[in-house]
Amino acid sequence: MEHILAALAEIATVNTLLLMSAGAIAGLLAGAIPGFTIAMAVVLTLPFTFSMTASQGIATMIGVFVGGLSGGLMSGILIGIPGTPSSVATTFDGFPMARQGRPGLALGLGVWSSFFGGIISAICLIAIAPQLARIGLEFQPWDYFALVFFALTITASLAGKNLIKGLISGALGLLIATVGEEDINGVSRFDFGSDYLQEGFAFLPVLIGLFAFSQLMGDIRNPAEARRSLVQTGDIDIRIEHMKAAKIVLSRWTNLVRSSIIGIFTGILPAAGSSISNILAYDQAKKASPTPEKFGTGTEDGIIAPEASNNATAGGSLITMMALGIPGDIVTAVMLGALLIHDVVPSPSFITEAPVLAYSIFIAFFFANFLVLFFQSVALKLFVLVTKVKMYVLAGIILAYCGIGVFALNNIVNDMWTLLIFGVVGYAMRNLGFPLAPMILGVVLGPIAERWLARAVALSTDMTNFITHPWSVFFLTLSLFSMGFGVYQRERGKKVWPFYYTPVMVLALAPAMFMMEGFIRPGIGIVMVAGGLYALYRAHQKAVYFKTAAKEST
Amino acid sequence: MRALNKDTIIAILLLLFCGLLAWSSLHIRLPGYGTLKPSTWPQIIVAVLTLFSAIYFVQSLSYPGTDDDKGDGRKPGFAGFLEYFRNPIICFSIYFVFLATLPWAGALIGGILLVFALLTVLGGWTPRDLVRHAIYATVSMGFMWTLFTFGLRVILPEGEIFSIR
Numbered sequence: 001m002e003h004i005l006a007a008l009a010e011i012a013t014v015n016t017l018l019l020m021s022a023g024a025i026a027g028l029l030a031g032a033i034p035g036f037t038i039a040m041a042v043v044l045t046l047p048f049t050f051s052m053t054a055s056q057g058i059a060t061m062i063g064v065f066v067g068g069l070s071g072g073l074m075s076g077i078l079i080g081i082p083g084t085p086s087s088v089a090t091t092f093d094g095f096p097m098a099r100q101g102r103p104g105l106a107l108g109l110g111v112w113s114s115f116f117g118g119i120i121s122a123i124c125l126i127a128i129a130p131q132l133a134r135i136g137l138e139f140q141p142w143d144y145f146a147l148v149f150f151a152l153t154i155t156a157s158l159a160g161k162n163l164i165k166g167l168i169s170g171a172l173g174l175l176i177a178t179v180g181e182e183d184i185n186g187v188s189r190f191d192f193g194s195d196y197l198q199e200g201f202a203f204l205p206v207l208i209g210l211f212a213f214s215q216l217m218g219d220i221r222n223p224a225e226a227r228r229s230l231v232q233t234g235d236i237d238i239r240i241e242h243m244k245a246a247k248i249v250l251s252r253w254t255n256l257v258r259s260s261i262i263g264i265f266t267g268i269l270p271a272a273g274s275s276i277s278n279i280l281a282y283d284q285a286k287k288a289s290p291t292p293e294k295f296g297t298g299t300e301d302g303i304i305a306p307e308a309s310n311n312a313t314a315g316g317s318l319i320t321m322m323a324l325g326i327p328g329d330i331v332t333a334v335m336l337g338a339l340l341i342h343d344v345v346p347s348p349s350f351i352t353e354a355p356v357l358a359y360s361i362f363i364a365f366f367f368a369n370f371l372v373l374f375f376q377s378v379a380l381k382l383f384v385l386v387t388k389v390k391m392y393v394l395a396g397i398i399l400a401y402c403g404i405g406v407f408a409l410n411n412i413v414n415d416m417w418t419l420l421i422f423g424v425v426g427y428a429m430r431n432l433g434f435p436l437a438p439m440i441l442g443v444v445l446g447p448i449a450e451r452w453l454a455r456a457v458a459l460s461t462d463m464t465n466f467i468t469h470p471w472s473v474f475f476l477t478l479s480l481f482s483m484g485f486g487v488y489q490r491e492r493g494k495k496v497w498p499f500y501y502t503p504v505m506v507l508a509l510a511p512a513m514f515m516m517e518g519f520i521r522p523g524i525g526i527v528m529v530a531g532g533l534y535a536l537y538r539a540h541q542k543a544v545y546f547k548t549a550a551k552e553s554t
Numbered sequence: 555m556r557a558l559n560k561d562t563i564i565a566i567l568l569l570l571f572c573g574l575l576a577w578s579s580l581h582i583r584l585p586g587y588g589t590l591k592p593s594t595w596p597q598i599i600v601a602v603l604t605l606f607s608a609i610y611f612v613q614s615l616s617y618p619g620t621d622d623d624k625g626d627g628r629k630p631g632f633a634g635f636l637e638y639f640r641n642p643i644i645c646f647s648i649y650f651v652f653l654a655t656l657p658w659a660g661a662l663i664g665g666i667l668l669v670f671a672l673l674t675v676l677g678g679w680t681p682r683d684l685v686r687h688a689i690y691a692t693v694s695m696g697f698m699w700t701l702f703t704f705g706l707r708v709i710l711p712e713g714e715i716f717s718i719r
Binding site for chain 2: 032168174188217218222407408424451458554
């Protein structure tokens with residue numbers, strides 16, 4: 001309780017709330033503008049957070065994150081172009097409803113669903129993360145390394161269409177992090193005799209260069225499109241129908257809760273984010289609806305489901321970050337980087353070791369949902385103004401800001417050169433079809449993985465420790481399946497083996513549970529074996545049916 | 555003989571890069587203390603990267619038509635490349651000049667010139683555009699400079715010409 005009060009004292013100050021409000025408005029705008037991603041907004045917020053305390057900095061970024069998730073609905077509903085991938089499904093019913101002359105209600109439904117979805121996930125974050133984090137107290141260096149190794153294998157899932165390019169991108173990220181003096185012995189690596197390389201690459205310039213700089217270059221590549229306004233709209237004068245919308249959302253509470261749970265669960269899973277959860281929730285709402293044929297024509301449930309789930313995803317991804325210290329997506333990777341800049345290393349023992357900061361994050365997430373609700377109308381007016389700005393004007397100014405922002409990190413001009421170099425690298429990689437998310441994950445997690453490996457080896461050079469410690473076994477097994485996840489996603493529904501993927505994974509994880517002490521976890525292991533065997537039997541039935549159907553069709 | 559596709563060329567470059575890094579990793583100083591050598595982790599990564607690059611190379615030979623940019627309307631040859639990427643190339647070049655002249659021009663003057671040059675190259679240079687871009691550049695950089703210098707207490711690079719940070 002004392003930690004919660006101390007955290008509340010940190011967050012509920014005028015300064016922090018003002019910073020969070022600014023973050024929420026910036027996030028709402030970034031989310032609303034098609035072409036600007038939430039990750040980019042969070043990345044660009046980073047330079048401002050250096051002069052803040054860790055809790056203030058993270059609170060501001062959470063404001064941007066939650067704002068960004070809610071902002072996407074504005075453009076999706078008003079102009080039919082989702083501001084972010086997390087609002088794609090909102091457009092299916094939000095835009096038709098707006099065209100039917102009910103834009104105020106459509107926006108209201110989106111705003112209030114986002115709010116309730118966020119609050120439900122904030123409650124889950126506060127309830128689940130500390131419980132999950134208790135497991136972290138059992139972790140030893142071998143377990144930590146296995147956990148970070150698992151996080152690195154997420155790159156396979158983030159790879160998108162081309163698995164090998166994603167893996168190369170992840171490995172390049174790890175490599176970037178090894179350049180310069182290492183933390184453990186102070187030995188310089190890959191410096192080729194250059195003082196610049198000996199210093200190593202700071203995280204922030206690499207991140208802004210790879211992500212923001214290269215994306216802006218992509219936005220202005222086409223000269224004609226660069227000279228257009230951001231969105232071709234006329235004047236918009238709409239009032240959000242708050243009261244009516246809130247009543248409708250609460251009356252559809254089953255859809256709201258179901259969609260929020262889908263969002264939270266998707267957020268907890270590494271590499272699955274709000275871009276997936278909003279579509280999943282929409283699909284489930286349609287299946288559960290007595291009138292599924294109305295979906296896509298401007299139905300209320302079609303707006304509630306995706307908006308509740310995409311905001312709930314934020315709480316889910318924060319659970320993974322807070323409880324296990326691993327980023328599930330690019331936004332939490334950036335937040336993890338921000339914590340590292342403030343000398344806070346998130347790990348499974350993070351909540352126990354830095355409880356005030358951890359609870360500050362919980363409270364900030366809770367507050368952010370209220371702030372976003374409050375500022376939505378303000379952001380709507382600003383959004384209309386920003387849409388009139390031409391893309392090249394925005395890009396030119398942001399490029400200059402990127403340079404000044406990265407300089408602020410260490411007050412050295414070399415960081416600005418790093419920004420330019422990685423801007424070029426990022427742009428080239430984008431154009432060559434290499435995804436950047438795995439690379440960023442590699443840059444963030446590489447040094448952490450090496451540190452834990454060094455600690456593990458310093459304690460004992462016996463490598464069998466990796467297969468005798470239950471949590472290490474658990475995460476290494478999970479890593480094997482995570483590496484195959486990209487192929488599994490690609491071949492699901494096309495080949496027979498993906499039917500067996502999940503049951504085999506559950507069965508493979510069970511031995512690690514049996515290795516753990518006490519009765520509960522081995523008991524869970526027994527349940528996993530029983531469930532896995534049943535799922536294997538069901539998978540076999542489906543596989544046989546699939547093969548027969550395939551034969552008949554040929 | 556068929557010409558090498560883009561993926562194959564990149565895979566070859568990556569393999570050469572891996573070779574360079576593997577050679578460099580052999581020259582990492584070993585301090586004689588600590589159990590995990592400073593070269594171990596980089597060598598693991600280089601080995602993994604080499605493996606992935608080799609797979610990419612083999613894939614690129616097996617599927618020669620997987621270039622991602624097909625159908626993007628780009629004209630063939632180097633001239634087509636320059637035309638297609640004109641804006642990014644110019645922007646990167648302007649940014650390079652900005653950084654190279656930063657010790658001389660400083661963050662404020664250099665920044666204003668950077669924004670002005672970027673906007674003019676990207677948005678056009680009619681007299682009206684030039685005035686508008688000059689206003690945008692001065693106001694935006696002036697705001698950023700003030701915010702970072704006085705708000706965030708960051709000592710931005712000072713220029714030699716006017717000794718203005």
